[in-house]
Amino acid sequence: AQSVTQLGSHVSVSEGALVLLRCNYSSSVPPYLFWYVQYPNQGLQLLLKYTSAATLVKGINGFEAEFKKSETSFHLTKPSAHMSDAAEYFCAVRRSGGSNYKLTFGKGTLLTVNP
Amino acid sequence: GAGVSQSPSNKVTEKGKDVELRCDPISGHTALYWYRQSLGQGLEFLIYFQGNSAPDKSGLPSDRFSAERTGGSVSTLTIQRTQQEDSAVYLCASSLRKGGEETQYFGPGTRLLVL
Numbered sequence: 001a002q003s004v005t006q007l008g009s010h011v012s013v014s015e016g017a018l019v020l021l022r023c024n025y026s027s028s029v030p031p032y033l034f035w036y037v038q039y040p041n042q043g044l045q046l047l048l049k050y051t052s053a054a055t056l057v058k059g060i061n062g063f064e065a066e067f068k069k070s071e072t073s074f075h076l077t078k079p080s081a082h083m084s085d086a087a088e089y090f091c092a093v094r095r096s097g098g099s100n101y102k103l104t105f106g107k108g109t110l111l112t113v114n115p
Numbered sequence: 116g117a118g119v120s121q122s123p124s125n126k127v128t129e130k131g132k133d134v135e136l137r138c139d140p141i142s143g144h145t146a147l148y149w150y151r152q153s154l155g156q157g158l159e160f161l162i163y164f165q166g167n168s169a170p171d172k173s174g175l176p177s178d179r180f181s182a183e184r185t186g187g188s189v190s191t192l193t194i195q196r197t198q199q200e201d202s203a204v205y206l207c208a209s210s211l212r213k214g215g216e217e218t219q220y221f222g223p224g225t226r227l228l229v230l
Binding site for chain 2: 036041042043044045046049051090092096097099100101102103104105106107108
């Protein structure tokens with residue numbers, strides 16, 4: 001079984017500060033990993049994904065994440081936070097085989113950006 | 116092009132009534148997923164359709180929940196005899212699978228409130 005743990009249900013940063021959202025996964029096989037962002041009253045938008053190619057993945061809006069197998073982590077970072085980054089962020093895992101590619105999500109981290 | 120659309124965007128119903136939620140996937144996408152987002156449970160997989168194969172219903176929480184996908188396109192999620200614990204945001208996602216690669220694109224969701 002696969003699972004995802006997001007450390008910190010709420011993260012608050014100042015505008016211009018580093019954003020670090022933590023995600024650890026548990027999977028018996030090499031996983032595919034995703035970060036999605038959800039703005040208020042909207043659906044989920046894909047930020048980036050890891051599919052066993054490069055371990056450092058760059059996504060949209062200046063976000064990136066690094067897959068670290070030894071730490072079973074896939075933390076999301078952005079060097080400088082913008083007010084528009086305020087949203088809820090979800091880490092998700094999916095198995096690399098089989099036919100049902102359902103996503104298993106973490107509980108989410110709400111990012112607040114202070115002026 | 117057009118993204119995944121869902122209707123209605125909001126639905127308020129009385130306990131015991133049946134509701135139908137609709138999902139229009141991205142044209143040409145062969146895979147379609149339903150997820151539920153609730154305060155207590157986070158984001159959970161409900162059901163998965165892939166082409167003409169039998170759906171994977173393993174995430175449906177009870178036999179009051181059912182879904183169909185007509186003509187390999189539009190999908191309807193039906194909840195019979197709604198209960199207050201069914202209140203949640205129901206999200207639909209579609210994808211085009213190429214080999215082992217797939218990115219799920221989410222709709223804006225239907226917010227269901229059962230009184």
